Amino acid sequence: MKNRMVQYFVGSDCVMIEDTDLISKKEAYSLFNKYEDDIIKKIKNGDEFHFCIWENCEKIGDYDKIELELDSRDDIFIKGNIIYERVTKVLANLKGYETKKVGLNIN
Numbered sequence: 001m002k003n004r005m006v007q008y009f010v011g012s013d014c015v016m017i018e019d020t021d022l023i024s025k026k027e028a029y030s031l032f033n034k035y036e037d038d039i040i041k042k043i044k045n046g047d048e049f050h051f052c053i054w055e056n057c058e059k060i061g062d063y064d065k066i067e068l069e070l071d072s073r074d075d076i077f078i079k080g081n082i083i084y085e086r087v088t089k090v091l092a093n094l095k096g097y098e099t100k101k102v103g104l105n106i107n
Contacts, residue, residue: 004028004067005054008035012048021060028053032068039070040078048072 006028008018018031035051042049055067070076075086 001025002027003055003057005057005060005063006031006052007054008049008051010042010047010049014050022057025055028067040083042072043070043076043078043083046072 002022002024004023004025004027006018006020006023007016008031009016017035020028020031023031032051032053039049039051041047049070049072051068051070052066053068054063054065056064058064070083077084077086
């Protein structure tokens with residue numbers, strides 16, 4: 001079923017590297033694998049990028065729901081073979097931090 005789209009932008013001027021039509025889940029994750037080394041390098045170097053897999057898309061431009069998003073504007077880091085995002089939560093008007101897994105295992 002072709003119900004996903006992938007977007008990959010790099011740099012502060014958002015140069016488009018990938019912006020697909022409707023593709024399958026397998027094709028979407030194949031594109032993640034294609035760009036994985038570049039994404040890892042950008043995370044480690046602090047370079048700007050945005051990679052997103054959209055799901056539940058019925059037509060081109062139907063950006064319904066994010067399945068996977070890695071954005072250099074977020075606090076993302078690599079520990080072991082996993083990409084993580086540190087997120088901030090407000091609990092009883094106090095700022096606390098939690099870490100959650102986003103992305104995929106990297107080998």
